[in-house]
Amino acid sequence: MDIIHISAECYPAAKVGGLADVVGSLPKYQILLGHTASVIMPFYHSKFSHSHEFSPVFSGIARLGHTNFNFQVLELLNNQLGFDLYLIDIPGLFDRPNIYSYHDDTERFITFQIAALNWLNQRIGTPDVVHCHDQQTGFIPFMMSKVREYSKFEHVPSVFTIHNGQYQGQFGFDKLHFLPPFHSYFNGLVEWHHLINPLASAIKCAWAVTTVSPSYLDEIGYEMKGMEDLLRHERGKSHGILNGIDAEVWNPQTDPMLEHKFSLKTVDEGKKASKEILCRQFGLNPEKPLFTFIGRLVGEKGADVLPDIIYSISKFNPGEQNILILGSGEKNIEHGLLHLESMFKGSYCSHIGYNEKLSHLIYAGADFLLMPSRVEPCGLNQMYALRYGTIPIVRRTGGLRDTVTDIGDQGFGICHDQCSTFDVIHSMQRAKTLFKDPKAMKKIRKQIMQIDHSWNRAALEYVELYQSLKI
Ligand code: ADP
Ligand code: GLC
Numbered sequence: 001m002d003i004i005h006i007s008a009e010c011y012p013a014a015k016v017g018g019l020a021d022v023v024g025s026l027p028k029y030q031i032l033l034g035h036t037a038s039v040i041m042p043f044y045h046s047k048f049s050h051s052h053e054f055s056p057v058f059s060g061i062a063r064l065g066h067t068n069f070n071f072q073v074l075e076l077l078n079n080q081l082g083f084d085l086y087l088i089d090i091p092g093l094f095d096r097p098n099i100y101s102y103h104d105d106t107e108r109f110i111t112f113q114i115a116a117l118n119w120l121n122q123r124i125g126t127p128d129v130v131h132c133h134d135q136q137t138g139f140i141p142f143m144m145s146k147v148r149e150y151s152k153f154e155h156v157p158s159v160f161t162i163h164n165g166q167y168q169g170q171f172g173f174d175k176l177h178f179l180p181p182f183h184s185y186f187n188g189l190v191e192w193h194h195l196i197n198p199l200a201s202a203i204k205c206a207w208a209v210t211t212v213s214p215s216y217l218d219e220i221g222y223e224m225k226g227m228e229d230l231l232r233h234e235r236g237k238s239h240g241i242l243n244g245i246d247a248e249v250w251n252p253q254t255d256p257m258l259e260h261k262f263s264l265k266t267v268d269e270g271k272k273a274s275k276e277i278l279c280r281q282f283g284l285n286p287e288k289p290l291f292t293f294i295g296r297l298v299g300e301k302g303a304d305v306l307p308d309i310i311y312s313i314s315k316f317n318p319g320e321q322n323i324l325i326l327g328s329g330e331k332n333i334e335h336g337l338l339h340l341e342s343m344f345k346g347s348y349c350s351h352i353g354y355n356e357k358l359s360h361l362i363y364a365g366a367d368f369l370l371m372p373s374r375v376e377p378c379g380l381n382q383m384y385a386l387r388y389g390t391i392p393i394v395r396r397t398g399g400l401r402d403t404v405t406d407i408g409d410q411g412f413g414i415c416h417d418q419c420s421t422f423d424v425i426h427s428m429q430r431a432k433t434l435f436k437d438p439k440a441m442k443k444i445r446k447q448i449m450q451i452d453h454s455w456n457r458a459a460l461e462y463v464e465l466y467q468s469l470k471i
Helices: 018-023 026-032 105-122 138-146 148-153 173-179 184-189 200-206 215-218 226-233 265-280 303-316 331-341 356-365 380-387 398-401 421-433 438-449 456-468
Strands: 002-006 037-043 053-062 067-076 083-088 129-133 160-161 208-211 238-240 291-298 322-329 348-352 368-372 389-397 415-418
Touching: 002 026, 002 105, 018 026, 018 129, 026 037, 037 105, 037 389, 053 105, 053 208, 053 291, 067 105, 083 105, 083 438, 105 138, 105 148, 105 173, 129 456, 138 148, 138 160, 138 184, 138 200, 160 200, 160 456, 173 438, 184 200, 184 368, 184 380, 208 456, 215 238, 215 398, 265 291, 265 322, 265 356, 265 438, 291 303, 291 331, 303 322, 303 421, 322 331, 322 356, 331 348, 356 380, 368 380, 368 421, 380 389, 380 438, 389 398, 389 421, 389 438, 415 421, 421 438
Parallel strands: 002 037, 002 129, 037 083, 129 160, 160 208, 208 238, 291 322, 291 368, 322 348, 368 389, 389 415
Antiparallel strands: 053 067, 067 083
């Protein structure tokens, strides 16, 4: 099959979170299954674009509302990614350092979607499937099926994956003219609750909708920012497919970002050496259990409860544990975390910012990874942690529920039900008891490192889904 993925992020070209990891690895595994898969994304003015070479494959002019815009499609040269990567350069809209959070994100991503379809439109033939990811690509299924200009794609299946239903991209009808002309009869297909909503449009128009874990699919029928009815209505064409991980990038035996690589046989030594580096760097005590958190500092991830957890456990159980946080996000959470550093020097530290290399070292050197998420459509961190022999402590929600079983239920992780200081600290106390039993720790580490969460299974599930849509 010829599979086209369209996304705002793709690792390593542009990453904010797990979306990039998925789009940067799923196509590679689909190619290993004998298919053709490529990715189309915007050309951001990032470190990646400045340090790589590209070749223009198409130049075009398209319309956004009442104005024309120029764009160029660039192909990544000397590509080591394992799939073809095409980047759409749109001067004035994407030649900025960040991926999101600009006042004109609506215009930016509509323009990107129009440019992507215009390019595909003039190519000979059609792909077998167009797979779109998250709301930034949410109008593509609608445009492919209802905009006359793109009628060539009317019979091409579109698949839409909801990585995160919290972000819907809605805007007012005053911007309707940004979409290419279509019959007003179809207005309902882009609307949700009196606003234009790309996420709702994708859920209505895609031939199939997927979520990144089966539990998340169940949960969003009850709770997804006002879109529950729509999700229940479209349940028949929806599928929960648990994400995989790129087992080549995330391999403690070969990881170029690790000074001390380790295998199943050398896990204890490898983790000990990585933990020592971390503890030296952050002034922590390598003898004590090391709890970590890596991620966006937002309420969705439960990051707002972290300061309270750190304060309570460090005050009432001083010297019993280390806590290390890596993340960035809401300023009040960042300040709360930084504020505590001077109070609990020697047992707690935060690194505010985004640091890919440090994240690998933390997965390798930590004993436990905290994920108290309120919402977690899949979560990749816990799967990386498992592969690096780090025991996940998770709230039972979404993909965390699907990937982590509590040690009390013959599992390998520690689970709790609420995103609360009490529940998380209770889990941390259980972890500390486990840490005192090196034999049990060793056994669990070996067990979790052998769990196969690679894309092999899910890449096939997606291909089977695409094939089921063929007419
Ligand atoms: P989400 O996409 O909701 O943020 P995921 O668990 O799917 O959550 O993926 C998060 C990805 O981003 C992981 O690869 C994680 O290691 C990475 N990550 C998050 N925050 C940071 C950070 N501050 N520094 C480095 N990597 C980070
Ligand atoms: C989203 C979700 C996260 C998921 C990722 C990749 O960002 O928040 O849970 O793992 O997408 O699908």
